[in-house]
Amino acid sequence: MKLRTILTVAATVFVLAAGTTTSPAKIWTQAASGKKIEADLVKVENGTAFLRLADGRIGEVPVASLTAEDQDYIKNFNKPVVADGWPNFRGAKLDGISPDKGLLKTWPANGPEKVWTYENAGNGYASVSVSGGKVFTIGTRESDVVVIALDEATGNELWSKKISTDDQQGYNAGWGHGPRSTPTYSEGHVYALGPKGTLACLSAEDGNVVWRRHMIDDFGGRAGGWGFSESPFIEGDKLVIGPGGQTAGLVALNKKTGEVMWKAEEVKPGKAEYATVVPADINGVHQYIRLFEKQVVGVDADSGKLLWSSPWDGATAVIPTPIVDGNRVYIGSGYGKGCKMIEIDSNFNTTDDWQNKIMKNHHGGFIKVGDHIYGFSDGAGLICQSWDDGEMVWNEKDGQFLAKGSVTVADGMIYCLNEQNGACTLGKISPDGFEKGGQFILEPQSEIRHNQGKIWSHPVVINGRLYLRDQDLIHCYNLKP
Incomplete structure (x- = not known):
């Protein structure tokens, strides 16, 4: 068995232990003892280096205790904290794909090893964001909407x-109340949206509120029937979000102050609906794309000026976040509506390349890998769809374990969380068909979930760990060998 070294976090010293390693970025050496450790440098704060081990744990070591060579490396280290982990809904690239490598390809019969369970996340369907050694979420405890680290x-x-x-008023809480939006982390701050429209910026260090805005009171917004649900999008100093309404369907705020940078006054969508903003570069113009109930729009990132729009016949709830690749934009929604591929020409005119009802995705999201799209389609289960022509490549229900739910992708595998029974299924992601690598039932499950509610929080895989939330319960599993 190969030896590796690990950090004893409390004492911040190096010790030896037995085990196997993956291929972390660098070998670090303690000057006094000569002991070594393989780890990835996450960040440096107040003379302390935060190192991520192969098993996902994060240790702290004084920079001054390392060799001169290691200290020189740290001096030149300029990796921003924002790039660390899974800072927002659907990950750093907003594509639902984790950067993790070296993960388990098969699971034991009872699933991967559970690392911990947190039991006080409150009511709600938010997922988690992970950055800087912290896990962030939002929930309702009694009548309080709380952001949690x-x-x-x-x-x-x-x-x-x-x-x-x-107060569970003003939005449909018949399937369970609480936040639906996942917090976003950026440069030492957390940004969170409550179901009734409160948007807040908090210090990631201690939770102190820096500023608040309100989607209706400040921007004339209008919620969809199930409340405000999108996750705040941040790029540079801008926070971009869609309050909806007839005044300005999209707004950009200074993330540090909450002050308005621009309003997209040409965008008047009515209901805000539930999708999240995604960035794109089309025809050399950086822009933000947002799906509403009856249209999808692209606006100039610097000014909010409307560049293009394409109609969509959404109904009841339009939820999935669009996918952009080059000058093509893929959108879809549930309630029988299906999906379509939009092509944008050099003058920002739009045409529908194809449209069908192969992917009728309710709210579990879809992900593009290579030339195919993967996600749950109402009635068909988990499907693989061709990006080029929209045709079905395969579908799989695995009995009813893959009937309907949400997905994420990591290291060539797709993680599927069944909304009905909490079955989490691992499969090889391939257009050749579904090959199962493991499956387990989420346990325990929440006792405070509404009797009509289901397990709707999206799964997250980052730093060698899998996060699954069911209302007040957040479960964390180890995915490393």
């Missing part, structure tokens, strides 16, 4: 902060 290694609560109240 957990320690990534242990699941212990670091802080929780109320940003608004949730």
Whole structure:
């Protein structure tokens, strides 16, 4: 058996242990003892280096205790914290694909090893974001909407902060109340949206509120029937979000102050609906794309000026986040509506390349890998669809374990969370067909979930760990060999 070294976090010293390693970025050496460790440098703060081990744990070591060579490396280290982990809904690239490598390709019969469970996330369908050694989420405890930070290694609560109240009025709480939006992390701050429209910026260190805005009161917005649900999109100093309404369907705020940078006053969509903004570069113009109930739009990133729009006949709830590749934009929604591929020409005129009902995705999201799209389609189960022509390549229900749910992708595998029974299924992601690598039932499941509610929070895979949330419960599993 190969030896490796690990950090003893509390004492911040090097010790020896037995085990196997993957291929982390660098070997670090303690000057006094000569002991070594293989780890990836996450960040440096106040003279302390934060190192991620192969098993996903994060250790702290004084920079001054390392060799001169290692200290020189740290001096030149300029990896921003924002690039670390899974800072927002659907990940750093907003594509639903984790950068993780070296993960398990098959699971034991009872699933991967559970690392920890947190039991006080409150009501709601938010997922988690992970960055800087912390896990962030949002939920409703009694009538308080609270943003929560957990320690990534242990699941212990670091802080929780109320940003608004949730009286379960003004939006449809018949399938369960609480936030539906996942918080976004950026440069030491967390940005969170409550179901009734409160948008808040908090310090990631202690949860202190820096600023608040309101989607209706400040921007004339209008929620969809199930409340405000999109996740804040951040790029540079801008936070871009879609309050909907007839005043400005999209707004950009200074993320540091909450002040308005621009309003997309040509975009008047009515209901905000539920999709999240995605960035794109089309015809050399950087832009933000947002799907609403009756249209999808692209606006200039610097000014909010409308560049193009394409109609969509959405109904009831339009939820999935669009996919952009080159000058093609893929959109879809559930309730029998299906999907379409939009092509944008050099003058920003749009044409529908194809449209069908192969992918009728309710709210579990879809992901592009190579030349194919993967996700759940109502009635068909998990499907693989051709990006080029929209045709079905394959579908799989695995009995009813893959009937309907949400997905994420990591290291060539797709992780599928069944909304009905909490079955989490691992499969090889390939246009050649579905090959199962493991399956387990999420346990325990929430006792406070509404009797009509289901397990709708999207799964997250990052730093060698799988995160699954069911209302008040957040489960963390180890995916490393």
